[in-house]
Amino acid sequence: MAEEVKLIRTWSSPFALRIVWALKLKGIEFETVLEDLASKSPLLLQSNPVHKKVPVLVHNGKPVSESLVILEYIEETWKEKPLLPEDPYEKASSRFWAKFSDEKLLPSVWTVFISQGNKQEEALVPALENLQFIEEQLEGKKFFGGEKIGLLDLAIGWMADMVSVLEEVTGLKLIQEDKFPLLSAWIEIFADVPEIKESGAPREKLISKFQAIRDAYAATK
């Protein structure tokens, strides 16, 4: 059967990158449709009328939105090289932490990087707490998924690129090796996986982008 798989994304969206990783890890051929969010295409607006956001996966003409929902869809549609464990409790744990990553961890880390001075000091408290929770999840494991990359690694994978870019832009080292040895080790192994390595956005471009965002926040205070 001819499969048509399209991924609508932007060059920098970390949520879209999760989908690129999942498709590559499962060996699924796909076409990328790059969006300019300042000028959203009719395809995007049709495919995701509710949120009008990327990423959207379009499989044989049918759109799926929301990156964690897309990951579950990919997992259930292409069963080779599973990303989720079989055991329902382990699965629940992956889902819990993926949700935590999106709802708590990422926003708290982001806030640290766009804040300045006292506000940044304050923002560090929840961010470090959240990082500690994640650090503990790696106890005795190589990847969050265990011996192999799993859905949770993909969900937290934004840390591998983004954190080092943000650290460079702000000069603040958030994930210190002595405080977060497991997370530091994971970032290195994760970034080294071939499908991950070949997929990243150009680092210099990311640095310019986040520098501009941080400057804009500082200017609006």
Add this chain to the structure above:
Amino acid sequence: MGEVKVFGVRRSPYSCRVEIALKLKGIKYDFIEEDLSNKSPLLLKYNPVHKKIPVLVHNENPIAESLVILEYIEETWKGTPILPEDPYQRAMARFWSKFIDEKCMPALLKAAVKERENKKAIEEAAELLKILENELEGKKFFGGDNIGLVDIVADFIGYWLGLIQHVTGLELLTKEKFPNLCEWSHEFLSSSIVKESFPPSDHLLEYIRSWLSANPSK
């Protein structure tokens, strides 16, 4: 089969979601009512990250976050499925569940409870409800012919919202503007399992009244 416990609060729609799913599947469980102003050591042990209810504990294994719990229940007890078989339909159910939790619930709580004089908040909530209204077109339940994940996740809209409107006079979810949602709510509440899982309306009305007078609108 194992021991199933639910740490919850009966007046919480999030807590009730878990009870509906367990009852639909005929699973026996112990319900432990938490006092949120004085959380039990067990709750804090089972959900150290968020310290919230509901938490499902199955054979001593705790699971938190109602959507995660519902998926776990679905995968562990296969009778009376709440998710369809087809991966695309499952993705749609998950999409709508997320939409309800991340967009509708905050907007509804703002419009109906926290900022109940705020016209803009009410308009924004109405826009989101319209999206759900359209999704129900031609369907008895969000899940199709039977109650499914999305119906369970929409429980606040199906039950709590109507009762709050009754107390405050808010006219947000009305038959004129949302005929599908109102009809859905009626069908949803006709299920004896759903009714059993919710606190009786007089209890909830009393709770709503006292909460509202203790918490004036912003």
